[in-house]
Amino acid sequence: MQPDTEVPFTDLGAMAREIWPAIAPHFTEALLAGRYIGGAPVETFERQWAQYCGTTHAVGVANGTDALELTLLALGIGAGDEVIVPANTFIATAAAVVRAGAVPVFTDVSPDTLLLTPELLAAAITPRTRAVMVVHLYGNLPDMDGLCAVAARAGIQVIEDAAQAHGGEWRGSRAGSFGVAGCFSFYPGKNLGAFGDAGAVVTSDPALAERVRTLANHGRSRGEAHYEHDHIGTNSRLDTLQAIALTAKLARSEDWTQARIALADRYRKRLDGSTARLVEVAPDVRHVYHLMVVRVPERDRVKAELAARGVHTGVHYPVPCHKQPPLRRYARGPLPVCEQAAVSQLSLPLYPHMTAGQVDQVCAALDEVLQQVTAGEAVGDVRGG
DSSP, X not given: OOOSSOBOSXXXXXXXXXXXXXXXXXXXXXXXXXXXXXXXXHHHHHHHHHHHHTOSEEEEESOHHHHHHHHHHXXXXXXXXXXXXXXXXXXXXXXXXXXXXOEEEEEOOXXXXXXXXXXXXXXXXXXXXXXXEEEOGGGOOOOHHHHHHHHHHHTOEEEEEOTTOXXXXXXXXXXXXXXXXXXXXXXXXXXXXXXXXXXXXXXXXXXXXXXXXXXXXXXXXXXXXXXXXSSOOOBOOOBHHHHHHHHHHHHHHHXXXXXXHHHHHHXXXXXXXXSSEEOOOOTTEEOOOSSEEEEOTTHHHHHHHHHHTTBXXXXXXXXXXXXXXXXXXXXXXXXXXXXXXXXHEXXXXXXXXXXXXXXXXXXXXXXXXXXXXXHTOOHHHHXXX
């Protein structure tokens, strides 16, 4: 049976339509003036983004993956160094470590939050460890006090992969403000998303910010002539049009975040008592719900059955990093929580313009499918073809 209405996984167009009137005149001005790289719009966004994150500096770059790699390079982390990475994350976290020339050391995660814990971090540190990539996954933050304390005792750097946690908080402080640097992606589907690829590094270390900026601009130090290069860098700059879009969206981001939180609260109340297991949130955390993740039995079947009912879902992530083909050589053994999560995680629809009725529709469909799955019934027995 085909559903009367479908629930998309996300609706980026709704956000674009809302802020387009604020963007259009600035787009037109930049386009007609021929100013496409750098300039005042980029500087404005960098200043506002640093302030939003509670840091003193922000450096716009081309994407979130570059933000991670450039931070590692700017810190001098490379050959012979180890960087601890939770395996339950997008491959970019670990790939950035490898591309910087260092070795990713994979850890398991908490069975409750699916995030790194201070205990797991402490157990993974060796004499070669230079840093830990703390991943704020789904919009949720781990115990940052505990993690930073472990890192400080070991003398290693904390780098935050905050690509999914724009505006997330631990005890009132924003994601990106805890470690030596916070790395953000503004991929279109993020809570703060550009109209293409974009990213940023935030830090309160002015020297680190300048090194990241230099490396991202072909190794040019600020103020140098165009063809004078102090370092071998790369081309990873936030372009002007993306900065314009991000500045306009940033003005709406808090309202959109509150909408996500309200919808997530409705999900949690509606799914209370369900066989779907929700990711836990510590009382000290402001979870900003980039993703609404549940763990379910027979995940692939549940996903297919929901699609048949018009509910579109995602999977983040079906293969943990230590089992990805190019990263298997770094695996040091099984990581059971990550491996179990990989086959059970399901991301439900969630976006700021979603309605309460759509949340109820998703939950009703999920309840029906889970009852069917737990009863061991065949598809046709319930749907009637």
